[in-house]
Amino acid sequence: MTNRISQKLQEDKKLLSIYFTAGYPSLNDTVSVIEGLEKNGVDMIEIGLPFSDPLADGPTIQESSTKALKNGMTTEVLFNQLKDIRKTVSIPLIIMGYFNPMLQYGVEAFCQKCQEIGIDGLIIPDLPVDVYNEEYKSIFEKHGLVNVFLITPQTSDERIRFIDSVSNGFIYMVSSASVTGAKSGFGDEQTQYFDRIAAMELKNPQIVGFGISNKETFIAATEKAKGAIIGSAFIKHLTAFGADKFDTFVNNIR
Amino acid sequence: MSYNADSRGYYGEFGGAFIPEMLYPNCEELRQNYVQVMQEDFFKKEFQQLLKDYVGRPTPLYFAERLSNKYNTKIYLKREDLCHTGAHKVNNTIGQILMAKRLGKNRIIAETGAGQHGVATATVCALMGLECVVYMGEIDIERQAPNVARMKMLGAEVRPAKSGSRTLKDATNEAIRDWINNPVDTHYIIGSVVGPHPYPDMVARFQSVISEEIKWQLKEKEGKENPDYVVACVGGGSNAAGAYYHFLDNPKVGIIAVEAAGKGIDSGESAATSALGKVGIIHGSKTLLMQTTDGQITEPYSISAGLDYPGVGPMHAHLFKSGRGEFISITDVDAMKAGLELSKLEGIIPAIESSHAFAILETRKFESDDVVVINLSGRGDKDLNTYIDYFKL
Ligand SMILES: Cc1ncc(COP(=O)(O)O)c(C=O)c1O
Numbered sequence: 001m002t003n004r005i006s007q008k009l010q011e012d013k014k015l016l017s018i019y020f021t022a023g024y025p026s027l028n029d030t031v032s033v034i035e036g037l038e039k040n041g042v043d044m045i046e047i048g049l050p051f052s053d054p055l056a057d058g059p060t061i062q063e064s065s066t067k068a069l070k071n072g073m074t075t076e077v078l079f080n081q082l083k084d085i086r087k088t089v090s091i092p093l094i095i096m097g098y099f100n101p102m103l104q105y106g107v108e109a110f111c112q113k114c115q116e117i118g119i120d121g122l123i124i125p126d127l128p129v130d131v132y133n134e135e136y137k138s139i140f141e142k143h144g145l146v147n148v149f150l151i152t153p154q155t156s157d158e159r160i161r162f163i164d165s166v167s168n169g170f171i172y173m174v175s176s177a178s179v180t181g182a183k184s185g186f187g188d189e190q191t192q193y194f195d196r197i198a199a200m201e202l203k204n205p206q207i208v209g210f211g212i213s214n215k216e217t218f219i220a221a222t223e224k225a226k227g228a229i230i231g232s233a234f235i236k237h238l239t240a241f242g243a244d245k246f247d248t249f250v251n252n253i254r
Numbered sequence: 255m256s257y258n259a260d261s262r263g264y265y266g267e268f269g270g271a272f273i274p275e276m277l278y279p280n281c282e283e284l285r286q287n288y289v290q291v292m293q294e295d296f297f298k299k300e301f302q303q304l305l306k307d308y309v310g311r312p313t314p315l316y317f318a319e320r321l322s323n324k325y326n327t328k329i330y331l332k333r334e335d336l337c338h339t340g341a342h343k344v345n346n347t348i349g350q351i352l353m354a355k356r357l358g359k360n361r362i363i364a365e366t367g368a369g370q371h372g373v374a375t376a377t378v379c380a381l382m383g384l385e386c387v388v389y390m391g392e393i394d395i396e397r398q399a400p401n402v403a404r405m406k407m408l409g410a411e412v413r414p415a416k417s418g419s420r421t422l423k424d425a426t427n428e429a430i431r432d433w434i435n436n437p438v439d440t441h442y443i444i445g446s447v448v449g450p451h452p453y454p455d456m457v458a459r460f461q462s463v464i465s466e467e468i469k470w471q472l473k474e475k476e477g478k479e480n481p482d483y484v485v486a487c488v489g490g491g492s493n494a495a496g497a498y499y500h501f502l503d504n505p506k507v508g509i510i511a512v513e514a515a516g517k518g519i520d521s522g523e524s525a526a527t528s529a530l531g532k533v534g535i536i537h538g539s540k541t542l543l544m545q546t547t548d549g550q551i552t553e554p555y556s557i558s559a560g561l562d563y564p565g566v567g568p569m570h571a572h573l574f575k576s577g578r579g580e581f582i583s584i585t586d587v588d589a590m591k592a593g594l595e596l597s598k599l600e601g602i603i604p605a606i607e608s609s610h611a612f613a614i615l616e617t618r619k620f621e622s623d624d625v626v627v628i629n630l631s632g633r634g635d636k637d638l639n640t641y642i643d644y645f646k647l
Contacts, residue, residue, distance in 0.1 A: 051549075051550065052550040052552075053418065053423065053424075053537075054427075055273075055427055055434075056276060056431075059417070063417075066417075066418065069550060074548040075549070076548070098535075099272060100534045100535045100545070100549045100551070101549035101550070102549070103533075103534055103535065103549065104534065104548060104549030105548075105549070125275070126272045126273060126274050126535065128271060128272060128273065128275075128278070129275075131270065131272070149275065150274065150275040151275060152275055152276050154276075154278075154279040154437050154438075155279070156279075159278070174276060177276060177434065177436075178276075178434065178435050179431045179434050179435060182435060
């Protein structure tokens with residue numbers, strides 16, 4: 001499958017991926033955030049579809065989600081905002097969101113819309129790999145979407161191998177047992193975990209997320225892995241500086 | 255058709271475990287162990303001993319004569335209100351604390367709305383000497399001050415849930431986040447038949463002692479094990495699941511589930527999930543839940559905090575969808591009236607949750623020789639302030 005994600009993963013560099021919540025800080029910031037991030041050399045973007053009950057997220061992303069929903073963000077609004085995004089943006093775009101809003105939109109309709117817009121993949125933390133495999137895999141594939149699964153330091157080798165076999169893009173390595181934005185910095189436990197995964201020589205490259213906020217943690221996370229994802233730290237930047245000045249943020253990371 | 259969970263935790267199309275990978279090891283450890291542990295002789299003995307000596311089981315099955323005369327049918331009350339801590343919730347927390355100990359956990363977390371489940375959890379943690387953290391919505395902490403004080407006296411830490419709408423669903427989110435952050439030493443005691451597999455089935459099994467007792471108690475009193483109807487209120491659905499459990503596969507036993515209509519189904523302030531909900535995912539379970547067309551979970555309303563949950567357990571979603579259960583919703587006004595009536599006719603002040611179950615007697619007619627068992631899930635002490643305000647007592 002030639003998908004923008006697969007192509008990007010072949011580039012000979014460590015990838016910087018940024019997560020932000022669609023419709024935050026203001027409803028219509030979504031497109032300018034994406035364009036601004038690409039201009040500043042970000043490799044990939046996760047567009048957060050906000051949910052009322054984001055179980056796997058810490059306070060920063062909870063608050064940005066609540067605000068985005070208050071601003072009027074919905075699945076339909078997001079798709080409308082992104083309608084012409086491929087006229088200006090060429091890096092891989094991934095939608096990250098919880099399963100219920102997709103289920104209400106209709107999974108097939110959701111995937112089809114993603115394909116029309118030029119979305120390359122989805123990250124759905126609460127859609128378990130076995131349910132995906134049995135019920136939704138063929139729909140995702142039909143619409144050319146990469147589905148990205150999470151692993152954590154607690155995930156067994158056996159399950160990691162299974163997730164690797166089902167994945168067709170990259171594996172999202174959650175750096176520690178935590179919700180987003182909970183910890184900063186890595187300890188021995190993370191180093192051992194990064195080493196363990198590297199030694200498994202998985203078919204899919206790994207991108208590390210959770211707990212990455214600056215140059216130091218970006219370098220540590222990507223020593224073995226292909227790239228890293230920054231979420232809460234970028235949301236904090238948006239909160240403090242608004243949706244148009246990203247050069248210092250990105251330059252401080254690499 | 256089966257009305258119990260299959261091995262993957264599905265009740266028909268409902269249930270399962272829609273959880274982020276961070277929770278997979280926690281739920282998987284439970285899933286692999288819960289059935290086997292519950293069948294161990296030692297576990298069963300300890301569970302039954304505590305239910306008897308500590309909770310005060312068996313709870314009476316009481317023939318409510320004056321109530322029966324008024325409604326011209328035979329009404330029995332299953333007196334869960336007489337359990338230690340004042341409601342059925344403790345049946346589950348006793349079971350789960352033993353499970354947690356058996357799995358080597360030393361820290362307990364729980365969510366609570368009105369505080370009943372929080373108190374029942376803090377109680378068993380005190381009993382076993384385990385650390386206890388209870389998440390409770392900031393708004394509920396203000397509304398339910400006496401239960402907050404009880405939990406503190408019992409040695410629990412009450413942590414305010416400050417996200418979202420700051421009520422039960424958000425307390426549940428916070429408890430789940432805590433569990434993600436503490437995957438090894440912590441057990442999460444969920445308070446109802448909700449959440450990811452294996453919780454709905456595990457909690458239903460612990461609560462099934464209710465219908466197990468109804469069977470032999472009814473045999474003693476009526477010469478037959480099976481009532482014509484079992485009636486229970488449904489928040490998440492744990493007292494109902496326990497009261498129905500051993501009757502689910504007998505189509506001759508009518509199952510009546512009573513939900514909270516709040517200010518009326520169409521008022522926008524209601525918690526009648528079967529009437530207002532659509533299939534979706536809440537707290538890791540595929541079930542009926544109240545949500546916007548866009549799939550955002552909405553805030554329910556009921557005068558009784560214990561019924562104030564936007565979802566319903568997957569067992570009940572299946573009972574509704576399959577037609578096995580008859581679902582009735584009752585407004586605040588009718589529930590309060592029924593609570594007052596039970597107090598005056600039988601000398602029993604019910605929890606407002608339980609009052610909902612009694613309120614169906616005004617409209618749902620039974621034959622004069624029908625045997626109707628109503629699960630009296632809790633006592634009204636915790637609701638005295640609400641009763642006082644409402645009736646200007
Ligand atoms: C007395 C009583 N009944 C019923 C409920 C509702 O819960 P469930 O539907 O799980 O029995 C509660 C919850 O707090 C309660 O305290």
